[in-house]
Amino acid sequence: MTELRPLAPADRDLVRRFLALRWGSATVMLDGRAIDAAALPGYIGLDGNGVAALATLLDEAGHSEIVTLDAVRPQSGLGTALVELAAQRARALGLGRLLARTTNDNLDALRFYQRRGFRLHRLAPGAIDREREADPAIPLLGRHGIPLRDEISLIRPLG
Incomplete structure (x- = not known):
């Protein structure tokens, strides 16, 4: 079983390489801002093959946002565990909501x-x-051949 733990400063290079592999870059665009996801707090799970799971989080007024969420083995429970750790962390910081974004x-x-x-x-x-105007590497077509155009925000109240 993969144990999840908070990210440590010594993890940053590993996180940067992992995000480059999974996302193409450690830089994530949020509302026109370039965010270095490798510099954010979060949680990591390591196994014999390297990074098995990763979540990076951005704290802002009243909420914490999941910037990246990866579980290398789908349906392993690691993604759910990362979300729950993010929710616990946000509550501990006195934040009332957990946000996530995805594409259409x-x-x-x-x-x-x-x-x-x-x-x-x-x-x-x-x-x-x-x-895409700022980063032409973003593809025109996404998963399932769906044109990649819109962003959808989701929110989980933590009350």
Whole structure:
């Protein structure tokens, strides 16, 4: 079983390499801001093959946001465990909500988050089109051949 633990400063290079492999870069665009996800707090799980699970988090006024969430082995329970650790951390910081974002093509993420207590919060039509102007490497087509255009925010109250 993979044990999850908080990220430590010594993990940053490993996290940066992992995010580059899984996401293409450690830089994530959020509302037009370039965020270095490898510099954020979060949780990591290591196994004999390296990083098995990772979540990076961004704390802002009243909420914590899941910036990246990866479980290398789908349906292993690690993604759910990471979400629960993020929720516990946000509560401990006195934050009332946990946010997540995904793109219009990521039907698996929409299902995953909703099954873990998140509700649809905000649709940002054309958000990915605007981010593509800053980063032309963002593909035009996403999963299942769906045009990659919009961003969907989900929210989980932590009351």
